[in-house]
Amino acid sequence: MREALSELILSAGFQPVCFASTGEMLDTNVLDSPGCLILDVRMPRVSGLDLQHHLAQNGSLTPIIFLTGHGDIPMTVQAMKAGAVDFLTKPVRDQTLLDAVIRGIAMDVARREESVIVKRNVERLHSLTPREREVLYEVARGRLNKQIAFDFGISEVTVKLHRGNVMRKMEVASVGELIRAWETLPASMREFGAN
Numbered sequence: 789m790r791e792a793l794s795e796l797i798l799s800a801g802f803q804p805v806c807f808a809s810t811g812e813m814l815d816t817n818v819l820d821s822p823g824c825l826i827l828d829v830r831m832p833r834v835s836g837l838d839l840q841h842h843l844a845q846n847g848s849l850t851p852i853i854f855l856t857g858h859g860d861i862p863m864t865v866q867a868m869k870a871g872a873v874d875f876l877t878k879p880v881r882d883q884t885l886l887d888a889v890i891r892g893i894a895m896d897v898a899r900r901e902e903s904v905i906v907k908r909n910v911e912r913l914h915s916l917t918p919r920e921r922e923v924l925y926e927v928a929r930g931r932l933n934k935q936i937a938f939d940f941g942i943s944e945v946t947v948k949l950h951r952g953n954v955m956r957k958m959e960v961a962s963v964g965e966l967i968r969a970w971e972t973l974p975a976s977m978r979e980f981g982a983n
Contacts, residue, residue, distance in 0.1 A: 793826060793855075793885075800886050802893070810834040819843075822900055824851040824873060824892030826885075830858050837863065840870050849899055851892035855880060902972075909969045913977060915957045923950040927963065928970045928978070 790806045797804040807813040809832055813825075827836035834842070840852050854867050857878040864875040873895065874888040916924065919940075926936045933951065937944040960966045970978065 796882055796885070797889060800889070802889065808832075810839045819848050819850050822893060822896045824853060824889060824896060826853045826855050826889070828858075829854060829856040829863055829867075837866060837870075840867065840872065844870060849896075851895045853885070853888045853892055855885065906972050906974070909958070909972050910974070910977065912958045912969070913973060916954060920950050920954050920957070923947060924954045924958075924966070924970065925978075927951060927954070928967060 790808075794804045794806050805816075805818050807816075811833070827839060829836045831839070836852075836854055836856070843850060843852075849871075851873045852867075852871070853873050854864075854875045855878060856863075856876075859875060859877055867875050873892040876885060876888065913921070913924075922940070923936060926939070931939075933944050933947045937947045940947070955961070955966060958966055958969050960969055
């Protein structure tokens, strides 16, 4: 089955990597590259559902497609609630499986691109002074310079100076871009100014 799947995926222009066991897969760096996993519910030693849980616990968001001859509704629900791309039963049409693979890889590529943007914006946020972060928080809330100045007990000119520094350090050209960058930050970082 593994060889047949490998040939099918290879014929679609992808580069499949096959493993005889979950341990063998976990000993590699295959999850560091964009892709998706095709798992069976019943696998030697560790079930596909257990592997899905293990990967999630360790922060891996690699998309998973379940392909099984032993699935039932509770298993399907469990897998899908845990984020599976699809839960397919054997025998499966080649195109159905390839469509799921294409969806899974597209999801992984998009997630990785988003992760790069988030990381970049977090690094830029860390370059701000505490006062600049406070000003950023207030700007993100839609507050005007004069409102920020009054609340902080500083001049409006000083707020404009801080706001200009924020724009430069965050590498944005408009308030709209600044807000979009702000919205990519993890929620815990966006709450900074509230504390």
